[in-house]
Amino acid sequence: MDKVIIMEQQKLHVTLLSGRTIEQGVGKEYGKASHEYYNACSMVYMDADDMKKLGVKNNTNVLVTTPLGSVVLKAVKYPRAATPGLIYIPYGPWANAICSDATTNIGMPSFKGTPAEVEAAPDKEVLRIEELLMSEFGR
Amino acid sequence: MQVINSVTCPICGCLCDDIEVSVENNEVVKIKNGCAVCEAKFLGYKGEHRIHTPLMRKDGKLVPVSMDEAIHAAAEILANANYPILYGWSSTNSEAQRVGVELTEEVGGVMDNTAVVCHGPSILGVQEVGIPTATLGQIRHRADLVIYWGCDPWSAHPRHLERYTSFTEGRFERSEWTSYMQKLKAGAGKKKVNSALRSGLAKGPAPKPTACYVGGVPPALSKGGRKLIVVDVRKSMTAEMADFFMQVEPNSDYEVMQALRALVKDQELDVDSVGGVPMEYLEAVADALVNCEFGVIFFGMGVTQSAGKFRNIEVAIQLTRDLNSRTKFMIMPMRGHFNVTGADIVQAWQSGYPYGVDFSRGFPTYNPGETTSTDILLRDELDASLVIAADPGANFPKRAVQNMVKHPLIVIDPHLNATAMLGDIVFPTAFVGIEVGGTAYRMDHVPIPLHKVVEPPEGVISDEEILKKILEEVRIIKAQKAEEKEEAA
Numbered sequence A: 001m002d003k004v005i006i007m008e009q010q011k012l013h014v015t016l017l018s019g020r021t022i023e024q025g026v027g028k029e030y031g032k033a034s035h036e037y038y039n040a041c042s043m044v045y046m047d048a049d050d051m052k053k054l055g056v057k058n059n060t061n062v063l064v065t066t067p068l069g070s071v072v073l074k075a076v077k078y079p080r081a082a083t084p085g086l087i088y089i090p091y092g093p094w095a096n097a098i099c100s101d102a103t104t105n106i107g108m109p110s111f112k113g114t115p116a117e118v119e120a121a122p123d124k125e126v127l128r129i130e131e132l133l134m135s136e137f138g139r
Numbered sequence B: 001m002q003v004i005n006s007v008t009c010p011i012c013g014c015l016c017d018d019i020e021v022s023v024e025n026n027e028v029v030k031i032k033n034g035c036a037v038c039e040a041k042f043l044g045y046k047g048e049h050r051i052h053t054p055l056m057r058k059d060g061k062l063v064p065v066s067m068d069e070a071i072h073a074a075a076e077i078l079a080n081a082n083y084p085i086l087y088g089w090s091s092t093n094s095e096a097q098r099v100g101v102e103l104t105e106e107v108g109g110v111m112d113n114t115a116v117v118c119h120g121p122s123i124l125g126v127q128e129v130g131i132p133t134a135t136l137g138q139i140r141h142r143a144d145l146v147i148y149w150g151c152d153p154w155s156a157h158p159r160h161l162e163r164y165t166s167f168t169e170g171r172f173e174r175s176e177w178t179s180y181m182q183k184l185k186a187g188a189g190k191k192k193v194n195s196a197l198r199s200g201l202a203k204g205p206a207p208k209p210t211a212c213y214v215g216g217v218p219p220a221l222s223k224g225g226r227k228l229i230v231v232d233v234r235k236s237m238t239a240e241m242a243d244f245f246m247q248v249e250p251n252s253d254y255e256v257m258q259a260l261r262a263l264v265k266d267q268e269l270d271v272d273s274v275g276g277v278p279m280e281y282l283e284a285v286a287d288a289l290v291n292c293e294f295g296v297i298f299f300g301m302g303v304t305q306s307a308g309k310f311r312n313i314e315v316a317i318q319l320t321r322d323l324n325s326r327t328k329f330m331i332m333p334m335r336g337h338f339n340v341t342g343a344d345i346v347q348a349w350q351s352g353y354p355y356g357v358d359f360s361r362g363f364p365t366y367n368p369g370e371t372t373s374t375d376i377l378l379r380d381e382l383d384a385s386l387v388i389a390a391d392p393g394a395n396f397p398k399r400a401v402q403n404m405v406k407h408p409l410i411v412i413d414p415h416l417n418a419t420a421m422l423g424d425i426v427f428p429t430a431f432v433g434i435e436v437g438g439t440a441y442r443m444d445h446v447p448i449p450l451h452k453v454v455e456p457p458e459g460v461i462s463d464e465e466i467l468k469k470i471l472e473e474v475r476i477i478k479a480q481k482a483e484e485k486e487e488a489a
Helices: A022-030 A035-041 A048-054 A129-137 B036-044 B067-080 B094-107 B120-129 B136-142 B160-164 B178-187 B190-198 B237-241 B253-264 B279-291 B310-323 B340-351 B373-378 B398-404 B418-422 B463-488
Strands: A012-019 A043-046 A060-066 A069-077 A086-090 A112-120 B002-007 B019-024 B027-032 B055-058 B061-064 B084-088 B110-113 B145-149 B227-232 B244-247 B294-299 B328-333 B384-388 B409-412 B425-427 B438-441 B447-450
Touching: A012 A048, A022 A035, A022 B036, A035 A043, A035 A086, A043 A048, A043 A060, A048 A069, A048 A112, A129 B398, A129 B418, B019 B036, B027 B036, B055 B067, B067 B094, B067 B384, B067 B409, B067 B425, B067 B463, B084 B094, B084 B373, B094 B110, B094 B340, B094 B438, B094 B463, B110 B340, B110 B373, B120 B310, B136 B160, B136 B294, B136 B328, B227 B237, B227 B279, B244 B279, B253 B279, B253 B310, B294 B310, B310 B328, B340 B438, B373 B398, B409 B418, B409 B463
Parallel strands: A012 A086, A043 A069, B084 B110, B084 B384, B145 B227, B145 B294, B227 B244, B294 B328, B384 B409, B409 B425
Antiparallel strands: A012 A112, A043 A086, A060 A069, A060 A112, B002 B019, B019 B027, B055 B061, B055 B425, B438 B447
16 A cells, blocks of 8 residues: 655745736736736735745746635736735735635725635646636626 | 827726727728727727627527527526626726616615725725825926836837826926937837837937846936836846936835835834845935935736735835925825726715625625625635626636636626637627717826717617616516515415
């Protein structure tokens, strides 16, 4: 019988922010089904040291999970400064798959500051927008 | 080739009106003066994702139909709905928004615009405490202290710095970036300039803080001339250009602003830090605020979407008000869509309320949290929706969209965006600001004319015309129903 090695998947507890990037702005003008939009929005900016902790290299896929669900995204090192414990997903359907929808009774969902978990998922695919919409909304 | 000058860019709330558009054979071939997003819109709008004919979902698939069939089907849905949501309105002209109010009133629905997921909390804050503000022209010529709080104009309003604040030469305020920008523009092509700018102006003249709160308060905070302070939870592109970047912990803007209010009033705080900002830095920022001659706070989603939401805006405005007893200070929300300000203005002048207006009782009512589209969707109280000039399919929370697609969904958009992919009836429309003119309101509430530079594709009409056709058809259907009811009685 083969020796079974059980490894607990390492998870990182972080705060999820969503927001604008210039690439997302350019992508949305080309069209929501465009490559530009897909590349700009189906990714997550992470801190370099956090990525090391997870054993994840630049452009490797990760699974981000919040109480609202999970989504596979491409992890990209945040180029400007250290942001330990923070991850940043550009606005779009990928971010909205997992961002908090609590409107605290004023209409505005809590798009910034959702607690989240990140784990490496190099074998999982990042869904294209059509696949993501189909999986979430059945259309 | 025809070159059209002073075209207004229909993308963000800056509404830059100095774009030079070259047109050949009814196609935009070249753009001058625009940012990267502007170029993407003017050169990419006619791409493969454009819709050319009305579409209807039949057997689970969107198939082309005639305009008359689509108009009739959409009008049937709206005329028979009890509580439809008419959402979007921010990427169209004010002429279409005005017809939107009429249509919403006719069908007894809820009219809401993208402010609900953007600067809705700012509107609530303003309704609580008022707003001391100015036009962007005043700010450009006079402001010697510019603060970007929870916003990254370099990403979301790429020419805001260049046209209205730090990079621009005002009549009374010089910009230390002028000679650098001129050299860069003279010596390199636009792409090189853009790439240099994107990489954070590594060779720029201002000292760049590499890490926050290390090595004492930067001397740039007490220098003369125009200063730029950026407050954010992460070092954004704009933060790289700032004289001082104040990094705050997520969801702590309220505390930091209250601390600044206390310091501005010369009160002492018996703590080491607030929201992750050491006291000595906060004191230095408070000094800079008090000692400026004309300061301005621009704020964005970092404040409106974080914990506290409209309370954050209230306290930001109160800070501005406090500062006005020591110097002159203004505050302004960084509005996103090019005409979201117009959507608020048109709804307010027509109904009395800026967003989330409910006509279901026959007269307009407004109660954010109850009559806002996100809440109605999350509670699943709607029975139909019309989405125009926005993309909630991509930008609303998942659960809200799941409820939206449970009911008939009408979409009016030039592109097959995420909402259109989910829609039941999809109308193609002309691009406002490229294929149809009109009026839009800049973020400082100044109305700016939009221009038509090319003809729309054959058979594609404007948002305003589509809405008018639907409205007309709704009235016919309602009249028929009333007649039938009368006959039956």
